[in-house]
Amino acid sequence: MKLEVRKLAIFCGIMLCLTITTEAAKYRKGKFLIGIAAGTASYHGDLAQKYFNVNSSGPMAGIFTRFSMSPYFDWRNQISFGQIKADDANSEFYKARNLNFKSNIYEFASTFEFNFLPYGINKTNNEFYFSPYVFLGLGAFYYDPIATYNGEDIGLHDLKTENVNYNLIQPNVPFGMGIKFAWTDRFEVGFEVGYRRLFTDYLDDVSGKYPSFSQLENDQGLASAQASHAQTYNGALPAEPNSMRGDNHITDSYLFGNVTFSYRFYYKDPCRSI
Numbered sequence: 001m002k003l004e005v006r007k008l009a010i011f012c013g014i015m016l017c018l019t020i021t022t023e024a025a026k027y028r029k030g031k032f033l034i035g036i037a038a039g040t041a042s043y044h045g046d047l048a049q050k051y052f053n054v055n056s057s058g059p060m061a062g063i064f065t066r067f068s069m070s071p072y073f074d075w076r077n078q079i080s081f082g083q084i085k086a087d088d089a090n091s092e093f094y095k096a097r098n099l100n101f102k103s104n105i106y107e108f109a110s111t112f113e114f115n116f117l118p119y120g121i122n123k124t125n126n127e128f129y130f131s132p133y134v135f136l137g138l139g140a141f142y143y144d145p146i147a148t149y150n151g152e153d154i155g156l157h158d159l160k161t162e163n164v165n166y167n168l169i170q171p172n173v174p175f176g177m178g179i180k181f182a183w184t185d186r187f188e189v190g191f192e193v194g195y196r197r198l199f200t201d202y203l204d205d206v207s208g209k210y211p212s213f214s215q216l217e218n219d220q221g222l223a224s225a226q227a228s229h230a231q232t233y234n235g236a237l238p239a240e241p242n243s244m245r246g247d248n249h250i251t252d253s254y255l256f257g258n259v260t261f262s263y264r265f266y267y268k269d270p271c272r273s274i
Helices: 002-026 213-220 222-228 230-234
Strands: 032-044 057-068 073-087 100-115 130-143 146-149 152-155 169-182 187-198 253-265
Touching: 032 073, 057 100, 057 253, 073 130, 073 253, 100 169, 130 187, 146 222, 146 230, 169 253, 213 222, 222 230
Parallel strands: none
Antiparallel strands: 032 057, 032 253, 057 073, 073 100, 100 130, 100 146, 130 169, 146 152, 169 187, 187 253
């Protein structure tokens, strides 16, 4: 009985090694990578209508893991930090409105990448050392818009400048494109642009219409009324109630443009010690 169990164990061990070896022959290098991303975060919304505007951009950084499911598909998870900002002072058309904001963004995103070429570092299986790719996934992010007036930072969320209590944790849909290169067997470098489709229009604390200044002052206090009607900081009169403060027909959004550096881990072949 013990002999039969031993034979079965040896047989299973041999089959396991053959399976691993066969898979390794197909894609013999490690499938797991860890990397960093660094670049620029850019905002698009009611205070800035153009992407890649220096006045509404800030730094971004991230750390990610990538698992190569096949030469064509990768699964990636990333934690990112970015800074965005915008100011009506940089716009001739909206300068009198006098709104501004800045915010840190903390994001987690899980995406799938599709490689247009069979990407890898195993030349015997016609894999390429580079490939353009597209990606799509789901994510969530935290933000907290802040305005600056008279040299003082003002948290906008708690002031309810439009009488709306929005959530500071929001879902998003990250998608974009890039290109990556196997610099060596272990190191990769790439460049990508990733757009974030949002489901909120309050990334910048601006969306709809002006509430009544006097009513907002009674309900929320003078700080809330002034932050809502920011032109009053410059001595101008408050806006008419229900006049246009922002455009809620299109939600806000942001994007990351960055370079990536990653390290590929090798799996140890358990059959080599036999």
